Amino acid sequence: MPEFLLAAALLVFLTVAVGLVRVLRGPSEADRIMAAQLLGTGGIATLLLVGQATAMPALTDVALILALLAAFASVAMARTAPSREDEQEPPA
Amino acid sequence: MTLLVDAFTILAVLAGLVFFIAGTTGLLRFPDTASRLHALTKADHLGLGLIVLGLLPRAAGIDGALRLLAIWGLVLLSSAAVGPMIARLARLRRPGE
Amino acid sequence: MTSATLFGLAGAALVGIGLFGMLVRTDPLLRILCFNLLGGGVFLVFGAVARRGAGAGFGGDPVPQAIILTGLVVAFAATALAVALVLRLASAEDKR
Amino acid sequence: MIADLLLVAAMLIVALASMLARQAFTAVALFIAYGLLLTLAWVRLAAVDVAMTEAAIGAGLSGVLLLGAVRRLATQASPPPEQPPGPAMTLLIALGCAALAAALGAVVLLLPNPAPSLAAPVAANLPATDLGNPVTGVLMSFRALDTLLESAVVLLAVVCVWALTPEGGWGGVPGAAQPVQRDGPLALLARALPPLGIVIAMHILWVGADAPGGKFQAAAILAAMWLLPWMAGLVTPPPIAARWLRWTIAIGPVVFIAIGLAGAVIEGAFLAYPPGWAKPLILIIEFILTASIAVALALLVIGTPDTAQRR
Numbered sequence: 001m002p003e004f005l006l007a008a009a010l011l012v013f014l015t016v017a018v019g020l021v022r023v024l025r026g027p028s029e030a031d032r033i034m035a036a037q038l039l040g041t042g043g044i045a046t047l048l049l050v051g052q053a054t055a056m057p058a059l060t061d062v063a064l065i066l067a068l069l070a071a072f073a074s075v076a077m078a079r080t081a082p083s084r085e086d087e088q089e090p091p092a
Numbered sequence: 093m094t095l096l097v098d099a100f101t102i103l104a105v106l107a108g109l110v111f112f113i114a115g116t117t118g119l120l121r122f123p124d125t126a127s128r129l130h131a132l133t134k135a136d137h138l139g140l141g142l143i144v145l146g147l148l149p150r151a152a153g154i155d156g157a158l159r160l161l162a163i164w165g166l167v168l169l170s171s172a173a174v175g176p177m178i179a180r181l182a183r184l185r186r187p188g189e
Numbered sequence: 190m191t192s193a194t195l196f197g198l199a200g201a202a203l204v205g206i207g208l209f210g211m212l213v214r215t216d217p218l219l220r221i222l223c224f225n226l227l228g229g230g231v232f233l234v235f236g237a238v239a240r241r242g243a244g245a246g247f248g249g250d251p252v253p254q255a256i257i258l259t260g261l262v263v264a265f266a267a268t269a270l271a272v273a274l275v276l277r278l279a280s281a282e283d284k285r
Numbered sequence: 286m287i288a289d290l291l292l293v294a295a296m297l298i299v300a301l302a303s304m305l306a307r308q309a310f311t312a313v314a315l316f317i318a319y320g321l322l323l324t325l326a327w328v329r330l331a332a333v334d335v336a337m338t339e340a341a342i343g344a345g346l347s348g349v350l351l352l353g354a355v356r357r358l359a360t361q362a363s364p365p366p367e368q369p370p371g372p373a374m375t376l377l378i379a380l381g382c383a384a385l386a387a388a389l390g391a392v393v394l395l396l397p398n399p400a401p402s403l404a405a406p407v408a409a410n411l412p413a414t415d416l417g418n419p420v421t422g423v424l425m426s427f428r429a430l431d432t433l434l435e436s437a438v439v440l441l442a443v444v445c446v447w448a449l450t451p452e453g454g455w456g457g458v459p460g461a462a463q464p465v466q467r468d469g470p471l472a473l474l475a476r477a478l479p480p481l482g483i484v485i486a487m488h489i490l491w492v493g494a495d496a497p498g499g500k501f502q503a504a505a506i507l508a509a510m511w512l513l514p515w516m517a518g519l520v521t522p523p524p525i526a527a528r529w530l531r532w533t534i535a536i537g538p539v540v541f542i543a544i545g546l547a548g549a550v551i552e553g554a555f556l557a558y559p560p561g562w563a564k565p566l567i568l569i570i571e572f573i574l575t576a577s578i579a580v581a582l583a584l585l586v587i588g589t590p591d592t593a594q595r596r
Contacts, residue, residue: 011113012143022119028130038119038132050328054102058496064159064500066321066344067162068509069346078174194393196289198393200389205385209382215368219306238396238409247331250400261343263337263438270446272588278356280504
């Protein structure tokens with residue numbers, strides 16, 4: 001079972017890492033925020049799977065902090081972007 | 093019994109993986125921000141939810157299970173709050189694009 | 190190569206990236222950000238040292254780990270002060 | 286190993302993109318992603334305490350601090366931009382930075398084998414503190430002086446940020462006024478998250494004695510739980526002239542020093558804990574420091590008092 005969970009963790013991480021392309025490419029701020037949020041959720045899933053596979057219950061606490069602070073960072077991002085809407089977006 | 097639990101975990105985690113892959117594919121391939129947001133929330137809600145569900149029977153005691161559920165609840169709550177904010181942002185930007 | 194060495198090398202590369210950004214970028218806010226990228230690299234190198242010192246039932250040497258923890262908080266305090274200086278400078282510029 | 290390579294590649298790409306980003310917002314979004322990836326790297330390096338701090342401070346508070354600055358600078362005329370270095374100079378800088386990175390890399394590759402480690406002495410002396418978490422043991426007992434100085438640094442940083450107050454604003458409400466949002470998604474989160482966050486922070490603080498966790502992580506969570514309603518405009522920070530506010534951020538280092546001096550009188554060494562008293566004294570310091578550091582971290586994000594906003 002640990003092998004399966006580790007493989008699943010790797011796959012989740014691989015998926016969200018591919019999703020990082022959206023943070024790099026945008027084109028809009030909304031897209032970047034979404035990709036950052038996906039990375040947060042994927043990171044939480046990875047931590048939970050690895051924590052269970054390697055019997056490290058403390059990783060659940062890391063995931064808990066990540067869930068709280070990722071929510072905090074996401075709303076800060078979503079709130080910061082609109083004040084710049086009059087600016088021209090350079091082509092990505 | 094352990095076999096049953098193992099099968100449950102494998103099924104739920106695999107289903108969660110499918111949603112993560114689908115969410116990322118949508119985020120990368122969908123043409124506009126609104127549909128990409130739709131794809132993202134599926135990964136957030138169901139992907140993580142199913143993985144949490146799969147790990148739930150293996151959690152160490154009641155407090156381990158509670159922590160897992162708290163994590164899912166937090167992600168649901170934050171996603172529910174950030175989703176509309178992103179959607180508003182995308183709508184504000186549309187005319188300029 | 191062990192994973193400790195791999196992360197140590199990544200830390201070295203991050204120091205290079207962060208320093209380059211600090212010297213080349215002109216926006217003060219981005220310079221502060223690059224200072225934090227650099228800091229992450231330094232902490233990773235130290236983290237590699239801690240990981241190599243694993244022993245006595247611990248996954249890593251707890252002394253460097255504790256010092257990284259202290260360093261993270263101090264780096265945040267320094268960043269906050271730098272950001273406050275940049276904002277103050279901008280508002281002084283605004284009045285002129 | 287594959288996972289590590291993937292993680293390192295993602296980290297380097299995100300750092301490079303953040304450093305090269307054209308817009309400040311993009312750079313900060315990438316910086317937050319960098320913090321998330323670093324959190325995973327710390328887990329891979331078996332430094333779970335550091336991973337928690339990185340998640341709370343690196344990805345969370347630092348990102349929000351920089352975002353707040355982006356937001357404020359967008360509404361202000363920025364100072365005239367500096368001239369970026371020319372192509373020849375840029376190349377020279379790139380070569381210099383590459384040389385430095387290569388030298389550091391060589392140092393990493395040439396680290397002595399077997400690695401010198403203080404893990405064994407920590408393990409041998411940890412029982413004397415009654416703690417189960419070696420990192421907390423180092424922070425609160427073996428290297429307690431570092432932690433004391435650090436708490437003083439955080440306090441000093443708050444004083445310095447306040448010292449930038451423009452003329453006529455001294456003693457006023459810190460930070461820029463936030464737009465008030467009584468309902469909507471941000472207000473929902475600002476009302477729903479803090480109760481949950483405070484419980485989680487207390488849990489992290491409490492388990493810190495025996496498992497990864499502790500005061501810095503707990504303090505960062507508490508700071509974030511104060512900043513959320515502040516961002517939604519639901520609470521106004523107290524004016525910096527408020528006595529209780531000043532006492533709250535100072536009481537942590539003050540109690541730490543007092544217990545340290547008591548150790549000097551009773552045991553003959555600064556910060557020495559009398560036998561059998563180590564754990565209760567450490568817990569007292571941890572609880573009081575958590576409150577001080579939480580308020581100080583939040584004040585660092587909120588920033589300097591503004592003349593525009595006075596009581």
